[in-house]
Amino acid sequence: xxxxxxxxxxxxxxxSQGFERCTxxxxxxxxxxxxxxxxxxxxxxxxxxxxxxxxxxxxxxDTVDNLxxxxxxxxxxxxxxxxxxxxxxxxxxxxxxDAEGVEHNLRQFAKEFSLxxxxx
Numbered sequence: 721x722x723x724x725x726x727x728x729x730x731x732x733x734x735x736s737q738g739f740e741r742c743t744x745x746x747x748x749x750x751x752x753x754x755x756x757x758x759x760x761x762x763x764x765x766x767x768x769x770x771x772x773x774x775x776x777x778x779x780x781x782d783t784v785d786n787l788x789x790x791x792x793x794x795x796x797x798x799x800x801x802x803x804x805x806x807x808x809x810x811x812x813x814x815x816x817x818d819a820e821g822v823e824h825n826l827r828q829f830a831k832e833f834s835l836x837x838x839x840x
Contacts, residue, residue, distance in 0.1 A: 723802070723805060723835065724835055726770045726806065727829075727838075730812075731838050732840075733766075733768075733770075734764075734822060737762070737763045737764075739819040739820070739826075740822075741755060741814075741816060741819070741822060742755060742757070742765045742768060742813070744756050744759055756768075757774035757775060758775035765814065766810050766813040767787075767795075767809065770806070770809075771793040771794040773794065774787065774793055777792055784806040784807045785807055788803050805833070809829060811825075
């Protein structure tokens, strides 16, 4: 799968949920919520939309690089440079505060990596 194809899957999936973040209640008292690949209610993070095998992966705030090191899903087959790129794609979701931030981050990511932002 090319970077453009992975990006398209992430954008289209996130758009289908209104660019809302995919989170669940944090397991500690320091944060209200944490990002997850799948919330169990139909929302996914950016990488969750790219790789459906992460939907059953329950570790919160894990990175694509960690997924690769554990042999989880598509990440495990990506070369190092593509894993780093995929981690940056994941951060478009994880580092946003709201839906507008997710979309903004994805558009900036597209510019940075010379990707076409899918408008459909």
